[in-house]
């Protein structure tokens with residue numbers, strides 16, 4: 001039996017807005033074959049203000065899928081479409097006082113249904129990639145795609161390497177045999193052409209960014225530690241860390257590319273009015289170290305609630 | 311608030327330990343705590359009790375010799391023992407035949423042999439009712455096969471498989487035959503000496519003995535290699551100090567189970583049918599999975615279309631009714647039941663399968679209470695299922711969601 005919070009149980013036994021919205025002007029249908037969940041989210045948006053005035057859902061799914069749908073409808077009502085789009089999986093899970101890690105995909109579904117409904121409202125079409133990738137590490141919610149992409153990008157050879165890059169295998173260890181097998185298969189050429197990073201990761205990352213202005217860490221799969229900037233930027237951050245930690249914060253390097261550097265701010269740094277200042281300070285130091293300006297970008301501390309965020 | 315009522319209809323998962331079994335066990339924790347293998351007086355009573363239990367169990371399964379009963383820790387251990395013994399005894403044979411509806415204690419071991427040790431694993435097909443095709447089976451038998459392993463009764467559907475006939479066919483070609491009998495105990499006629507079944511596994515906790523005790527039946531004529539080596543217990547075939555209290559408990563449980571086989575087939579079957587018919591009459595769009603004409607008397611597996619099993623279980627649980635589901639979300643794995651998949655049950659129904667499994671402690675009041683609660687639960691969940699249409703004609707034509715969530719969503723203009 002899953003250990004559900006009282007909030008989850010409440011939203012499951014007394015779902016809010018479980019109804020068909022007859023006058024909805026945005027409808028999003030999403031689902032997952034693998035876990036057997038499906039969700040239809042209906043929103044009613046006031047075209048003048050862009051405020052979501054009402055929401056309804058229908059869900060075929062487990063307790064947490066129903067609870068996540070219910071929570072989401074409560075969270076978006078009264079928000080503008082743009083505000084609603086900022087809601088992350090983790091926000092939904094937090095609203096419910098947490099979900100078991102294996103159930104985080106239920107909140108992912110909620111968020112995607114919202115994006116689909118908004119796209120429908122705006123007259124856009126919403127499509128998803130169909131490459132499903134099995135969950136390998138339950139403790140950290142790491143799937144096969146993420147592991148394969150990291151092996152490929154960084155020539156990882158051992159389970160320890162994979163753990164260092166993805167966290168997979170770093171807790172109960174139940175998935176280490178599977179990781180070993182993935183490594184073995186990879187180096188025998190078994191993943192040729194599969195989980196190609198440009199498709200799933202970078203491409204998706206940029207599209208999400210173009211659309212939302214913000215990037216979720218879960219959209220970002222691979223760290224390019226071989227890139228010439230990596231070590232230089234790491235060094236700058238290392239030097240700054242003691243100061244940040246004093247203020248109860250921290251900074252993490254997520255990835256580097258020729259034209260951008262992705263970092264994530266933690267704790268007190270995050271959301272604090274100082275973060276802008278912190279950022280420009282870090283930017284200046286990084287520019288100095290690299291000898292040219294490469295823009296820093298902030299990544300949201302959201303990893304599908306896999307225990308890593310915060 | 312009155313105390314919450316409990317209706318336990320999950321006996322294929324585990325059973326209550328019969329109070330008589332507990333009573334039989336207790337002296338062997340305290341008074342007769344000796345090691346049955348020791349050379350002093352304290353060993354006498356434990357050794358006698360183990361021998362007596364072994365004899366009761368041999369009678370229960372119809373073994374020719376008491377020594378064909380080997381005590382293990384659980385049915386999973388017995389299953390692994392059978393498989394590894396068969397391949398060690400037949401190193402030149404590189405194939406194992408099985409079914410797609412076995413318990414993971416069989417399937418995961420065979421997957422491992424296939425992936426890491428290059429074995430060929432042949433999984434026979436089952437039809438939409440979960441039945442095997444014996445012609446396919448006959449064609450599959452060949453001189454490269456080290457072992458055939460087929461369950462006697464299925465845990466999810468209760469389907470009974472023709473293991474006696476299959477064992478005979480295997481023996482004709484000199485192939486070892488193992489059966490996972492966990493769900494068949496106390497439900498089918500079992501007389502192993504008159505069959506060609508070489509090895510059989512079962513566990514105590516499905517027949518009102520405690521968890522942590524199992525049996526591995528090994529026909530005297532069958533070659534064998536131990537899975538656990540060490541001490542000389544069980545004549546060197548399974549090392550490890552005899553778990554005397556549990557062995558005694560299992561002996562008692564088998565004795566009681568043997569006495570109730572008739573009751574299971576008449577009264578428990580009647581209650582099971584009452585439950586099933588009551589639900590089918592009151593709930594639209596649901597159906598029985600498996601083979602209603604040939605299944606164990608205590609099991610009913612019903613697929614409720616357009617709703618998901620975990621939701622049903624949570625709501626049943628609110629009423630104190632315990633059952634289980636083949637839905638993906640109730641297991642940690644997120645995979646829907648492999649048994650339902652093998653039978654080709656459509657996914658909107660497979661995720662809504664609920665298994666009710668009775669025991670000799672189930673009462674008519676339990677059944678009537680369940681029949682009363684199930685229809686309202688299903689109706690409520692369906693009221694907000696996107697696959698369900700208000701006119702009662704459930705269908706998914708109008709709802710065609712975008713699949714593949716969580717894996718690279720993107721906008722397209």
Ligand code: FES
Pocket residue numbers: 136137138139140168169170171172173174175176
């Ligand atoms: S499942 Fe990967 S560490 Fe626990």
